[in-house]
Amino acid sequence: xxxxxxxxxxxxxxxxxxxxxYNLPLLSAFLSCALAQFLKLFTTWYKEKRWDSxxxxxxxxxxxxxSSTVTALAVAIGFQDGTGGSTFAIAVxxxxxxxxxxxxxxxxxxxxxxxxxQIVCELPPEHPVSSVRPLRDSLGHTPLQVLAGAALGCIxxxxxxxx
Numbered sequence: 576x577x578x579x580x581x582x583x584x585x586x587x588x589x590x591x592x593x594x595x596x597y598n599l600p601l602l603s604a605f606l607s608c609a610l611a612q613f614l615k616l617f618t619t620w621y622k623e624k625r626w627d628s629x630x631x632x633x634x635x636x637x638x639x640x641x642s643s644t645v646t647a648l649a650v651a652i653g654f655q656d657g658t659g660g661s662t663f664a665i666a667v668x669x670x671x672x673x674x675x676x677x678x679x680x681x682x683x684x685x686x687x688x689x690x691x692x693q694i695v696c697e698l699p700p701e702h703p704v705s706s707v708r709p710l711r712d713s714l715g716h717t718p719l720q721v722l723a724g725a726a727l728g729c730i731x732x733x734x735x736x737x738x
Contacts, residue, residue, distance in 0.1 A: 599735060600651035600666075607647035607731040611640035611724055639716040639724030641677055645670035646728030647735075654736040674725065677716045 618637040620626055649666035656662055698705040716724070 599655050600648050600732075603651035603728075603732040603735045604644045604648040606735065607728045608640045608644040610731060611638050611643040611727055614638060614727075615640075636716075637720045637723055638727050639674075639677055639721045642670075642674050642716070642721045642724030643728040643731070645673045646725040647732040648728075650729050650732035651736060654732065670725075674721050678718050678721050 615636045615638075616626065622637075645666070649663065649670045652660075652663045652666045692709045695704055695707060695709070
């Protein structure tokens with residue numbers, strides 16, 4: 576049998592052999608994470624009236640980049656493969672675990688670090704623990720920060736899938 580390949584067929588087949596494959600869920604997740612981290616500059620400025628570029632690389636703050644990332648991943652998988660598959664189920668469970676951890680364990684660990692830092696500051700200078708470097712206290716997220724990150728992830732995944 577002789578097969579005829581049209582120009583349209585060749586371009587479709589040619590795009591599958593790209594060096595960097597187009598992966599909507601992965602790109603949506605990374606873009607959403609980067610955007611959330613970038614937005615932390617502005618939310619920090621709004622709250623504290625100062626610019627802090629270190630916020631782009633740190634955890635904690637508004638919006639939650641972790642929540643944004645996993646939500647964008649789950650929503651993009653839902654748009655691409657449908658909501659009935661096992662990949663979507665895995666992504667949703669992962670998103671739930673990450674968001675629960677951000678508002679639960681990590682938030683409370685940050686609050687404990689804040690309290691321990693305050694206790695260490697009140698120790699006399701001769702105490703052996705008084706010179707210890709302070710613990711990071713911006714670890715977790717409030718439910719509002721997690722919700723904002725999840726909303727951002729939904730928006731990014733929707734915009735990426737509709738383009």
